[in-house]
Amino acid sequence: VVVLIDATKSPVLVTSALLYVNGPLHLGHIRSTYIPADVYTRYLRLKGVPVVFVSGSDEHGTPTVVTAEQEGLTAKAMVDKYHNLAFKNYQALGLSFDHYSRTSNETNHQTTQELFMILKEKGFVFKQIVKEYYCPTDKKFLPDRYIKGECPYCHAKDQYSDYCENCGKTFKPGDLIGAYCSLDKTTPELKDSEHFMFKLSAFSSALSSYLKNQLDVRDEVRNYVLQWIKEGLRDWDIVRDLDWGVKVPGMKGKVFYVWFDAPIGYIAATKEWAEKNGKKDAWKQFWIKAEAEKKGAKIVHFIGKDIVYHHALFWPALLMGTADYKTPDVLPVRGFVTIQGKKISKSRKYWILVEDYLKRWPPDYVRFYYTLTTPNAPTDGDFDWKDFQEKINTELLGNVGNFVHRVLTFIDSKFAGKVPKVPHGSKAGADEVAIKKKLVKSVKEVDKLYSQIELDRALKAILDLSQSFNQYFQHKAPWRADEKDASITLWHCANFVRSLAILLEPVIPFSAEKIWSYLNLEGSVHDADFDSAKDLPIKADHSIKKPLPLFSKAEDDAIQEEIRKLESLIAPPPKESRHGPER
Ligand code: B3M
Ligand code: ZN
Secondary structure (H helix, E strand, C coil): CCCCCCCCCCCEEEEECCEECCCCCEHHHHHHHHHHHHHHHHHHHHCCCCEEEEEEEECCCHHHHHHHHHHCCCHHHHHHHHHHHHHHHHHHHCCCCCEEEECCCHHHHHHHHHHHHHHHHCCCEEEEEEEEEEECCCCEECCHHHEEEECCCCCCCCEECCECCCCCCECCCCCCEEEEECCCCCCCEEEEEEEEEECHHHHHHHHHHHHHHCCECCHHHHHHHHHHHHHCCCCEECEECCCCCCECCCCCCCEECHHHHHHHHHHHHHHHHHHHCCCCCCCHHHHEHHHHHHHCCEEEEEEEHHHHHHHHHHHHHHHHHHCCECCCCECCEECCEEECCECCECCCCECCEHHHHHHHCCHHHHHHHHHHHCCCCCCCEEECHHHHHHHHHHHHHHHHHHHHHHHHHHHHHHCCCECCCCCCCCCCCHHHHHHHHHHHHHHHHHHHHHHCCCHHHHHHHHHHHHHHHHHHHHHHCCCCCCHHHHHHHHHHHHHHHHHHHHHHCCCCHHHHHHHHHHCCCCCCHHHCCHHHHHCCCCCCCCECCCCCCCCCCCCHHHHHHHHHHHHHCCCCCCCCCCCCCCC
16 A cells, blocks of 8 residues: 655545444454544544544344344344444444444435436446345345355355355355255255346456556455456346335335445445535535545545455445546555454454453553454454563553653652753753654654555554653663753653654554653644654743653463363364454
């Protein structure tokens, strides 16, 4: 990804993939999209970029209907329940959405039908009789997630009938080998039904040139999407025989396929954000091509690697088909996460619920841990409690917390809580020249890495800078230096603490705000100016507040308990294929 935020401060729309609300939020959900999107958004805010961060709950589709059936709830009752829970969890995690929507909202229903009508007028959708799985006993159609079977391409077992989570290919009814109903294991029939198809095949060359020349995405992702185009795109069935979803105009008892209305949810969320802020038309600067071009606006979709097909092909083709709408600019794709080396399993509850995590651990710890261990790439990762403990204790506490706390307590106890004066006539020594140079260089480097969404590397560069601050403090040993030297050291260090608060705000916003308040600085670190992290604006005699330790250690007992808890759930058998977080 080569995105660089330009000096003109054009608007940016950041989205994170919409959450299926058919279960509680767990640590698998937040690694690839929610946390990185929030870190990036917070960075853009500090840079003064007019950024809008939206997401929402993805409430339609058979996954939802099937789970509601299993839970004995109506689809509506179930999505309400998990939407509310997820929203509460998001707030506790510090996810700073400008708007969080729901695809069942009226705005999304209207926008979906409107875009459908445009595509129909332009001839990009057409009617077709398709085969749909049908249960002769229940006398109803069983689309998508009702049905499981073997992928005809890569032969992964237990794939749903709409697409393969292992190889990413999409299916039509009849493609699966050995299809069976996921509820009662019966073999379904195939029955005729009239649907609308979207002419994806008509966009092959437009999509390849979009992928080659426009979409900012990592090359390995670009290449495999181009390969899919080469193999031939198939038209996409956008209708399902269900009653929960966005109604298809002119068809009774049918709704749009969830992947038709879900990405349109990005537009609907932007419209609702605009409405909420009293700027009704402000959504157009992102989504209407002519408007976006005037402003140089950009769209950045954070997604997991299992939904590349939908975001790099289907979604841009749909937008191109309307002629007036703008396609996404940047597609940061991240991989899946295992927990203690094992696949997350919804049925076995082999997961860590955000709700449970937050009972014991601060939100900043998981934000820190994930940011440090998640590259901007579709590679998979692992949430490992021992590794978590090690990263928290050595880096967050031992490095950042240590420096901040030592400096603040030193000022508090030895200088009566006032940032000391650099004595008149004293010149900064070679050590100060060197450390200030390092600061300026690091701020530039971190700026560049954040702007390229290389968030793990940005954090590593900040930790390296913090390490240098520690070394400087240790080397100057103000506890045994004379007052003049100690003053020079502490004046610099007070300012370095401020720099760290700003640089770390995107990753650990709660702790950064605490540092800001201990420093007794005005306003909030969330509104600070990123570039000012290279400056030393805190003046002598500035009073700080009494500091408390910023972080507490991740203790062995607590970590062992977490590990035992997971081990007590029957460990899933070794996987024969890799899957994403179960949905
Ligand atoms: N609801 C979740 C997923 O497949 C799906 C994303 C929709 S984004 C428009 O990861
Ligand atoms: Zn497959």
